[in-house]
Amino acid sequence: MDRRRLLKWLFGLPALTMTGAGLAQSMDGVGPPLRKSKAAWAALLPREAYLVLFEEATERAGTSALNRERRDGTYVCAACGLALFDSSRKYDSGTGWPSFWQPLPAGLGSKTDFKLLYPRTEYHCARCGGHQGHLFDDGPQPTGKRYCNNGVALHFVPRADRLPELRT
Secondary structure, three states, rough: OOOOHHHHHHHHHHHHOOOOHHHHHOOOOOOOOOOOOHHHHHOOHHHHHHHHHOOOOOOOOOOHHHOOOOOEEEEEOOOOOOOOOOHHHOOOOOOOOOEEOOOOOEEEEEEEOOOOOEEEEEHHHHHHHOEEEEEEOOOOOOOOOOOOHHHHHHEEEOOOOOOOOOOO
């Protein structure tokens, strides 16, 4: 068994898509994992955001203001504040959810989701484990990927503004 598969088997979510020499190296710049109980997250977040991030719900298509966001900036996890996507990688997929063709390095982990009875790749924040959305192979070049994100799972920070401190 290779190291990546061993980490997947041993640690679950945060290690699933980590690359390089292992979990410790892949977490550089992300900080230590942020672990809180579901009750603690529910007390900190708006209900809809909590349901998407920690109960893996999906917001209704076309409801997020981030679909229309066109400014230059960074999209951060709505739970912990980790930077996940740059606006230069965002595009209009026509799906009704904010979509990106590439995440920022070390920001995401993934797992296989069988909720619709067929396998899909679900991705989440590498720091807090909050569910962000699903990954598809129908995006634009150069990656051909579509990171289809729930808008309530993200906050937009304009480029001129300072990124928020990571939640503790």
